[in-house]
Amino acid sequence: MELKFRVAARIAKPxxxxxxxxxxxxxxxxxxxxxxxxxxxEAGSTVAWDFHDFPGAxxxxxxxVVADEKIVLEWQANEGEAPNxxxxxxxxxxxxxxxxxxxxxxxxxxTLVEIAEEGWRENQGALGASYGNCQGWSQMLCALKxxxxxGINLRADMYK
Numbered sequence: 826m827e828l829k830f831r832v833a834a835r836i837a838k839p840x841x842x843x844x845x846x847x848x849x850x851x852x853x854x855x856x857x858x859x860x861x862x863x864x865x866x867e868a869g870s871t872v873a874w875d876f877h878d879f880p881g882a883x884x885x886x887x888x889x890v891v892a893d894e895k896i897v898l899e900w901q902a903n904e905g906e907a908p909n910x911x912x913x914x915x916x917x918x919x920x921x922x923x924x925x926x927x928x929x930x931x932x933x934x935x936t937l938v939e940i941a942e943e944g945w946r947e948n949q950g951a952l953g954a955s956y957g958n959c960q961g962w963s964q965m966l967c968a969l970k971x972x973x974x975x976g977i978n979l980r981a982d983m984y985k
Contacts, residue, residue, distance in 0.1 A: 828951055829943035830959045834966040836938055838973050840930035843938060844893045846973050847926060856972035857965050859980050866896050878983075886921070896926040903957075904950030920946070922958075938966060 836843050846852045850862035850872065860875025860882065868890045875882040889897040902918040922944040929937040940962045945951035968979040 826947060827943070828945035828947060828955045829941065830955065830962075831939060831941040832959065832963045832966060833937060833939040834970055835931065836936045836970050836973060837934070838936060839934060840893050840928050840936045843936040843969070843973060844896075844928050846969060847896060848890070856968045856978050856980065859983070866890055866898070888923070893930075894928055898924040898926075899944075900924070902945060902951070903954045904946075904948065905953055916950075918946070918951070920944070924962075938969070940966065 848866040850864055853862045858874045859877040862874050864870055864872030866887050868887055870887045872885045873882040874885050886899045888899055899921040902920045902922045904918045905916050922942055924942045927939040931937055942958055945955050971977045971979045
């Protein structure tokens with residue numbers, strides 16, 4: 826069985842504004858990367874993301890960017906259970922997973938954002954890590970929606 830997932834949300838803002846809320850590190854740091862983001866998401870670049878729930882900035886490799894349409898990233902795969910799960914512990918694996926974010930402007934002025942991640946090996950530890958990442962991307966979409974529509978940082982003080 827191939828380990829992959831897709832999550833989606835409709836954001837009540839124009840596609841360019843939603844795209845920039847992800848591509849611009851200052852904006853991304855306001856609602857998602859609780860420890861900050863460094864570097865704009867541009868094809869061929871390597872940026873750094875830091876989270877209070879997984880401290881320590883780590884590299885994010887930007888594979889492809891189509892303005893207002895798509896961002897493709899790769900990052901270090903992990904295997905195991907997320908540390909915030911009782912008894913869980915993630916460990917780095919020797920491969921990367923691929924994240925594809927798609928942005929589509931809808932007729933009513935909203936934006937459909939889809940995030941898919943794939944590339945885990947087929948084992949129990951990778952399955953556990955993929956569940957954690959699915960949770961994280963779902964939470965990212967919720968945080969994006971609340972921040973860009975209402976100016977509220979949903980993740981503020983959640984992890985520290």
